[in-house]
Amino acid sequence: xxxxxxxxxxxxxxxxxxxxxxxxxxxxxxxxxxxxxxxxxxxxxxxxxxxxxxxxxxxxxxxxxxxxxxxxxxxxxxxxxxxxxxxxxxxxxxxxxxxxxxxxxxxxxxxxxxxxxxxxxxxxxxxxxxxxxxxxxxxxxxxxxxxxxxxxxxxxxxxxxxxxxxxxxxxxxxxxxxxxxxxxxxxxxxxxxxx
Amino acid sequence: xxxxxxxxxxxxxxxxxxxxxxxxxxxxxxxxxxxxxxxxxxxxxxxxxxxxxxxxxxxxxxxxxxxxxxxxxxxxxxxxxxxxxxxxxxxxxxxxxxxxxxxxxxxxxxxxxxxxxxxxxxxxxxxxxxxxx
Numbered sequence: 001x002x003x004x005x006x007x008x009x010x011x012x013x014x015x016x017x018x019x020x021x022x023x024x025x026x027x028x029x030x031x032x033x034x035x036x037x038x039x040x041x042x043x044x045x046x047x048x049x050x051x052x053x054x055x056x057x058x059x060x061x062x063x064x065x066x067x068x069x070x071x072x073x074x075x076x077x078x079x080x081x082x083x084x085x086x087x088x089x090x091x092x093x094x095x096x097x098x099x100x101x102x103x104x105x106x107x108x109x110x111x112x113x114x115x116x117x118x119x120x121x122x123x124x125x126x127x128x129x130x131x132x133x134x135x136x137x138x139x140x141x142x143x144x145x146x147x148x149x150x151x152x153x154x155x156x157x158x159x160x161x162x163x164x165x166x167x168x169x170x171x172x173x174x175x176x177x178x179x180x181x182x183x184x185x186x187x188x189x190x191x192x193x194x195x
Numbered sequence: 196x197x198x199x200x201x202x203x204x205x206x207x208x209x210x211x212x213x214x215x216x217x218x219x220x221x222x223x224x225x226x227x228x229x230x231x232x233x234x235x236x237x238x239x240x241x242x243x244x245x246x247x248x249x250x251x252x253x254x255x256x257x258x259x260x261x262x263x264x265x266x267x268x269x270x271x272x273x274x275x276x277x278x279x280x281x282x283x284x285x286x287x288x289x290x291x292x293x294x295x296x297x298x299x300x301x302x303x304x305x306x307x308x309x310x311x312x313x314x315x316x317x318x319x320x321x322x323x324x325x326x327x328x
Contacts (some may be wrong), residue, residue, distance in 0.1 A: 016273070021262070022262075025258045025261060027259065029253035030251075032253070033253040033254070033257075034250050034251045034252075037251045040230075047257075050257065051257065051260055051261050052262045054257075055268075058273075063265060086226045095304055136244050136245060136248060155245045155246060180203070183238065183241065183242070184205070186241050186245070190237075190244065190308055191237050191241075194241065
């Protein structure tokens with residue numbers, strides 16, 4: 001499951017070799033942050049939790065046996081942290097998405113929407129795009145936890161069903177049925193804006 | 196194929212996981228059923244919007260923030276700044292010089308008292324001060 005380069009990195013991480021942990025964070029920080037941002041809809045919470053994810057990775061790297069890829073293992077840690085943080089925030093009735101969609105946060109425009117030369121979107125198109133993105137994010141955030149996690153992992157993080165099975169810890173059939181329900185629920189929520 | 200069955204297949208159809216016979220059956224249903232065709236179109240456009248969501252980059256300084264937290268929680272066991280060899284050498288040298296000076300002063304004092312005792316004199320405080328000078 002784990003390639004040679006990854007095995008070397010894991011060996012270095014376990015030996016606390018200088019630079020190894022920095023390398024791991026640089027490789028995985030954006031995927032972890034994006035997952036948490038989409039799950040929590042709050043920049044500060046996502047940033048804080050991403051740091052906690054890497055602290056857990058640092059503390060538990062000895063327990064990593066290489067049965068799955070390092071990325072899958074990190075995603076699993078991130079998902080567990082996310083579920084715990086959601087419970088904590090629910091107890092505190094915390095919800096604040098005002099900091100989402102800051103323009104400077106974006107680095108990778110989505111596939112097919114990249115503003116290439118000669119196709120720079122007009123301000124009204126950009127405003128419309130932002131509005132739609134906000135609606136989609138709100139609809140995703142309105143899904144229940146287990147459906148949202150599967151949808152974000154599959155349709156935003158672009159992971160395979162096998163990887164999602166390992167991360168979430170449920171059989172492939174359950175992953176697929178959760179994904180189907182999540183997509184159908186989103187379709188219902190967004191239908192009036194798409195027709 | 197009924198409407199419910201057709202809509203159950205949307206996800207597998209979108210992810211290209213249906214057999215060719217299932218694809219054929221679903222597509223002929225969609226061609227004949229306007230309601231399901233509209234549903235499929237909404238589903239497809241929903242998927243386009245989801246896949247079009249922007250990817251957010253990690254905040255600048257994530258590595259440093261994580262390392263600082265680990266350093267603080269481990270009470271400096273990890274990610275503490277390592278002193279350079281020259282700094283370590285300077286600190287050790289300074290401590291050794293202090294030790295030599297202290298040892299020299301103590302030995303000088305002891306030698307002087309011993310010499311005076313051998314001469315049969317017990318030095319007064321003034322003599323000791325004078326000797327020290």
